[in-house]
Amino acid sequence: MELTPERVQEIISDFPVEPGSVIPMLQHVQEVLGYISPLAVEKVSKFLKMTENEIFGVASFYSQFRFIPKGRHSITVCLGTACHVRGGGILLEALERHLQIKTGECTGDKRFDLEAVACLGCCALAPVLKIDEDIYGNMAVIKIRELLEKYE
Numbered sequence: 001m002e003l004t005p006e007r008v009q010e011i012i013s014d015f016p017v018e019p020g021s022v023i024p025m026l027q028h029v030q031e032v033l034g035y036i037s038p039l040a041v042e043k044v045s046k047f048l049k050m051t052e053n054e055i056f057g058v059a060s061f062y063s064q065f066r067f068i069p070k071g072r073h074s075i076t077v078c079l080g081t082a083c084h085v086r087g088g089g090i091l092l093e094a095l096e097r098h099l100q101i102k103t104g105e106c107t108g109d110k111r112f113d114l115e116a117v118a119c120l121g122c123c124a125l126a127p128v129l130k131i132d133e134d135i136y137g138n139m140a141v142i143k144i145r146e147l148l149e150k151y152e
């Protein structure tokens with residue numbers, strides 16, 4: 001979907017102009033656009049008569065909000081305790097190097113985005129990563145290249 005100022009305006013204009021609208025408004029923007037773009041922050045800020053810093057301040061407090069577009073496939077690396085002690089951080093660094101992006105970013109070809117979370121709920125399989133809805137346990141750096149090839 002094309003992100004035009006008019007489209008963003010349309011998305012937010014159903015909400016009442018009051019500070020309490022900021023969260024539901026951002027949730028709706030993310031639902032429709034997939035992320036909170038700088039343009040959306042600007043529009044929400046003008047609409048609610050709040051500064052962009054205030055909008056960012058609220059949005060960055062909640063982990064549900066993302067500020068970059070999603071790739072076609074989302075990679076989530078677990079950095080919870082069980083995964084951390086079994087090399088989750090090393091996996092994440094290897095993915096950053098392989099994809100040439102930082103955590104929280106999307107590759108230039110929009111194929112993958114990369115995120116880290118505190119626990120994926122399958123600690124016995126540590127270290128774990130998830131691609132879209134697929135869980136991969138007992139992961140190792142050496143398996144990354146072949147795994148990513150499955151996702152076009």
Ligand code: FES
Nearest residue numbers: 078080083120123
């Ligand atoms: S700590 Fe990684 S799945 Fe729970």
